[in-house]
Amino acid sequence: MSWQEIAAEKKAHQLDSVPKEWLASGLPSTNDLNIIEFPRTVLSPLDIEITESTVSSLLSQLAEGKWSAVQVTTSFYKRAIIAQQLTNCLTEIFVDRALSRAKELDEHLEKTGTVAGPLHGLPISLKDQISIKGIDSTMGYVSWIGKPAEKNSVLVDILESLGAVPFVKTNVVQTLMWVETVNNIFGRTSNPYNRSLTSGGSSGGEGALVALKGSPLGVGSDMGGSIRIPSAFCGVYGFRPSFHRVPYAGCVNSLEGEDAVVSVLGPHCNSLDGIKLFYKSVLSKDPWLKDPLVIRKRWSEEEYNLVDHGNGGQLCFAIMWDNGLVVPDPPIKRGLEMTKNALLAAGHKVIDWTPYKQAEITETLQAIWDSGSYEDFRRAAAPEPVIESMRLLPEDTPLQIRPDKPSGMTAFDLWQVHKKRRDLRQEHAQLWEDSVSKTGTGRPVDAIICPAAPYVAPPHGFCTTPKYTMTFNLLDYPAMVIPVSHVDQQLDVKQPRSEFYTQDDREGYERYDPKIHEHAPIAIQVVGRTMEEEAVIAMSEVVDRALKAANA
């Protein structure tokens, strides 16, 4: 069979395990762009109640036996399948395995009267690359079809030991190295707020699924923004932890062996309680014993209580309004202003953050990847071509093939780029320390707030600038995406501008029109220093509460 036929056959069997009655009929027409509320129109009140609960609330109801794990898993499955029909966000669906796991948990609770773990009965969606024994992890490569994982990834073992129920895997971009979501097996994932827009990527399946409340908690991965960009575009919370905190062992990946700026796993959720619970629960299982790359550091309640940040009194946030490369569009600027006002109203301080060597930082990261990436992509994809552009193509256009680039650089030259990275990290750490002179709190800035991208979700093919996220991958800063609002046709009008940092900046400005982005979510990033996960979660709660209070 040709690779096209192999891909088509895989796709044709995608819903094989799904009971026919879960498939929604009366789907909106493809011209209906905002389908975020559609699932509520076809689900039962109980299914709606379950799928719209917070993670904490779900877990209490499960622990009290009010809702069984089978019931909860079934409700999320139904909504996830509708999400799939609407946005094409799923890859692997394994109803029998998940429901039988849920049944075991119900029996455990009935027999022992206690939960199997802190995530007892919680369905969890996983980005396609997170391996589950017996199930494909194709990662969008046709050549990986029919090679089911021989064992669970360490994270799946840990999640199951915590009582969670993995129930679907979610769509990615081929190679994982684009910030949109499309591949030759499962196709393209759309944004549920406006299907003419991208869901972002590479964890775009998670973004769309969680936004549609088809999963209470999803796990994505982020090497240059792949958790944060889909979270921002789809209006959900998303967290990029520092390197080597969440166990990655046993997942498939791109650019394996590129050890300098590595991909990390992290959660997507509709509330911060799920983000914290995921992170704290995973660490409670001593993941460093199962994956030796994981840093041996337990969850610190002290750091969560902001011991390094004045014990949670008045904080000083610094806003990076733009990165000096591309000025954010009006909705993004408005999101930052809303955040600033909310924080000031909550009694915190807000100062400006001056961008530092953003071009060098992102170019250094790109050089690290480019040093061997094409060779990696070509070998993984063959005989399928490596996708060359995210743009929508007319049906009959032959796939574009990335030209056969010479493979990267020498190891010695790569080391020189690594040195550059080290120096940039060192300089940025110093800059952060030096900010103590500007805060008035006696401490350096507590967290940086900035855009996750210079735009809200753009049309498919136009997400070209992940630099607002990449910079924190190179610096290895933990970063949380927090949804703030949605595009407003009245408030987000285009403003006259005549000076531009770069050609990208000019083109972005020229393209902007609030009508194109109708209904698109607006989000910000809250960024802390390396390995400050607990503090970033706590400070994100501060920001989130302030925003909610301001909107109330």
Next chain:
Amino acid sequence: MSWQEIAAEKKAHQLDSVPKEWLASGLPSTNDLNIIEFPRTVLSPLDIEITESTVSSLLSQLAEGKWSAVQVTTSFYKRAIIAQQLTNCLTEIFVDRALSRAKELDEHLEKTGTVAGPLHGLPISLKDQISIKGIDSTMGYVSWIGKPAEKNSVLVDILESLGAVPFVKTNVVQTLMWVETVNNIFGRTSNPYNRSLTSGGSSGGEGALVALKGSPLGVGSDMGGSIRIPSAFCGVYGFRPSFHRVPYAGCVNSLEGEDAVVSVLGPHCNSLDGIKLFYKSVLSKDPWLKDPLVIRKRWSEEEYNLVDHGNGGQLCFAIMWDNGLVVPDPPIKRGLEMTKNALLAAGHKVIDWTPYKQAEITETLQAIWDSGSYEDFRRAAAPEPVIESMRLLPEDTPLQIRPDKPSGMTAFDLWQVHKKRRDLRQEHAQLWEDSVSKTGTGRPVDAIICPAAPYVAPPHGFCTTPKYTMTFNLLDYPAMVIPVSHVDQQLDVKQPRSEFYTQDDREGYERYDPKIHEHAPIAIQVVGRTMEEEAVIAMSEVVDRALKAANA
């Protein structure tokens, strides 16, 4: 000037800052090989008392004002200068700077009644690569002469903020990538127990200096054994922490940008109290704020109290008697047996550890280094040649020049080696977890005990097998060297053997003769899991106490 003239001029001025009266006369003849006791024959009783105190005792006397910082620094200087005359262990000597720092500390104590920090007044020796503002860090490269550091390394800033007094820098091997100590500027460092033997390397200056009690605490670095081998050969304690625990920023180094298996800084000392104090004090200064590569993890008293190891009750140690590549010589085997018997007598369990893929582990590490090392060495050394062998050469032999090897491999190929490393770490972690079935404690093995090298200090030029240490660099396991005994001509006789693992194994066996190694120290390694520094220190105390009790 030629590079030879530049080197000779540097060496000629090495003792310029040293008061003439500190130079010992009546030095032993070069045929007197064991000069370990010589300093006691020329120093005053007070100098001897000071330089033979433990670190804890020194710090109490300093804090109580019984001994001034100037007094303590002077006593150690005198002994260090004798050590230099005997073994050629120093590089930079900066008496004025150190004594003026000591005087400041004395004034601080007098004025405030309190110490300046937990290391108040403690002289500390530093491996040459650890930069001090205004002082050369030549690292054995002639081309780096006359380029004084523009600022302190982060570690020096931290040590000074703790109250320590950096007072000398110590000799290294050119490139740092041999496990002996010789370069074209400062020459060769000998073993104080037997000057026909190597001090080990690359931190061989520290090994010889600390063994001669010319420094109460030294800082070396370890990329493949460079702290542990000189510690073992010179009979001192030496600790290799995990990657990124002790700040490295601002030091000069080899193979910069090789980020997969990196060099780490760590202490040498004559007792474990100094090792613990160094490590705990450095972490108390939040080094991650100054060096963003340092892991944000505070000293854990809980982990030091062996919370993960049965709270310090009965432990189970596993001895790796040999690595399946080179069988250790009789003194090393005897050291392991003494340790086993001492631990059993102290009520602990001891089982055997089966070596796992030791050849693959060390070959993978070598491949990572080789991928770009020659290019690195050549550029750093030019116009001086890169030293090709550690062997003693007749005076007039021209220096051998390493052939101009092609520079390594491509970045993509290096990534494939990194993948191999990741898999080896993963497999070894699993192996360690699986040892739970053999310990009878309900836990996996608490620590591995093994040789630091298959031999005690060999004659100059014959330290060719750092594989007993390298393996834990690749695996990133923290490892402590503990001195056990000395070569005994009666006990350490050669035993008949007819089967050999490798050619190295056969040659080592054929070379062995206890007479060659007369007086050489015997040591072992205590090895824990990644980032278990606190537990490895505590378990090393257990081993050390057991050995001392058995010898009492």
